[in-house]
Amino acid sequence: MKIRETLKQYPKENLTRTPTPLQFLPHLSEDLGLNFYLKRDDLTDLALGGDKPRKLEYEIAQAIEKGADYLVTCGSAQSNHARLTTAAARRLGLDVAVVLSHDQWHAIQGNLLTVYLMGARVEMIHTEDHWDLEEHALNLVKELETDGRKPHYIPVSGTTPHSSLGYISGALETLEQMEEQNIVPDAVYLPFGTGGIFTAMMLSFREKGIEAPFFGISVNRSLDLCFANLDKWWAALCELLDVDPDRPRGEFRLYDEFIGKEYADPTEAGLDAILKMATAEGILLDPVYSGKVFSGFLDHFEAGDWEKGQNILMLHSGGVPAIFAYAGILEEHMRKRGRL
Numbered sequence: 001m002k003i004r005e006t007l008k009q010y011p012k013e014n015l016t017r018t019p020t021p022l023q024f025l026p027h028l029s030e031d032l033g034l035n036f037y038l039k040r041d042d043l044t045d046l047a048l049g050g051d052k053p054r055k056l057e058y059e060i061a062q063a064i065e066k067g068a069d070y071l072v073t074c075g076s077a078q079s080n081h082a083r084l085t086t087a088a089a090r091r092l093g094l095d096v097a098v099v100l101s102h103d104q105w106h107a108i109q110g111n112l113l114t115v116y117l118m119g120a121r122v123e124m125i126h127t128e129d130h131w132d133l134e135e136h137a138l139n140l141v142k143e144l145e146t147d148g149r150k151p152h153y154i155p156v157s158g159t160t161p162h163s164s165l166g167y168i169s170g171a172l173e174t175l176e177q178m179e180e181q182n183i184v185p186d187a188v189y190l191p192f193g194t195g196g197i198f199t200a201m202m203l204s205f206r207e208k209g210i211e212a213p214f215f216g217i218s219v220n221r222s223l224d225l226c227f228a229n230l231d232k233w234w235a236a237l238c239e240l241l242d243v244d245p246d247r248p249r250g251e252f253r254l255y256d257e258f259i260g261k262e263y264a265d266p267t268e269a270g271l272d273a274i275l276k277m278a279t280a281e282g283i284l285l286d287p288v289y290s291g292k293v294f295s296g297f298l299d300h301f302e303a304g305d306w307e308k309g310q311n312i313l314m315l316h317s318g319g320v321p322a323i324f325a326y327a328g329i330l331e332e333h334m335r336k337r338g339r340l
């Protein structure tokens with residue numbers, strides 16, 4: 001069976017209007033001498049948008065089928081996933097708790113501000129590493145169960161086999177738009193956090209016969225962990241979609257050199273990439289995800305990897321509310337570049 005048909009077998013809660021636009025960026029394209037297309041998943045219409053609504057539509061449907069009445073998740077202080085899980089819970093009438101790291105971005109701004117506004121139960125844990133949080137979140141799940149609640153735990157970034165179906169669907173949507181607009185991509189640039197988006201999109205493109213190379217820009221993990229995650233999600237998605245896991249993956253490359261010192265580190269290249277996109281097209285990127293993906297593309301472009309007239313597709317996965325938590329850093333950077 002085709003993956004589109006198999007996908008229909010899985011329950012889905014409706015959390016956002018789709019399709020999101022697939023836009024040709026004329027000024028950037030002219031400046032670079034190629035055709036640059038941006039899939040605008042920053043424009044999903046749940047609480048300031050991003051990739052998560054697509055993931056949560058499938059994940060929460062599973063939870064509701066099992067009788068869940070409470071969502072529990074975890075992330076960094078500026079977690080987009082915490083914002084959108086809170087919004088999804090509110091939309092569906094569920095209770096919600098978020099376990100967040102009390103890291104250096106814990107000012108009540110950006111994503112964290114929205115989480116408080118939507119009234120999530122917020123547990124701040126004194127760690128700089130949001131990967132340590134799972135244990136705390138699972139303890140909270142046990143506590144809630146003891147109180148007679150039916151909590152459903154969603155891991156960091158919202159990535160599970162079922163949630164990744166959201167990006168099978170997102171990729172099929174993109175492929176349809178590319179066909180309508182007559183676009184055959186020469187390269188696809190994506191963020192790589194846990195790898196849920198990347199794996200699901202690559203699998204969908206390959207199943208539909210699109211063999212353009214995929215470029216995953218890691219935002220937190222070293223290459224060995226990225227590859228391990230890719231293997232894990234690939235196997236899980238192939239099982240859910242009844243695809244042979246040994247089918248060829250096609251050409252792809254992952255990069256961990258754009259992370260900076262650590263996750264969420266606002267790199268110079270990422271900040272310059274934000275300024276470039278904002279100035280050329282009036283489109284806002286963020287310093288943690290989309291700015292880094294674009295900085296990865298620009299680095300490759302400057303190294304001469306892309307030729308005149310080629311078609312580049314990049315996913316804007318959202319994350320923009322974080323710019324308000326990074327306002328001081330952005331101000332300093334603009335001063336350095338003579339913008340202020």
Ligand SMILES: Cc1ncc(COP(=O)(O)O)c(C=O)c1O
Pocket residue numbers: 050051080081157159191192193194195196197198289290317318319
């Ligand atoms: C805006 C944004 N883009 C991309 C990602 C990474 O997605 P994945 O974990 O599926 O690689 C995240 C994860 O939190 C995110 O918030």
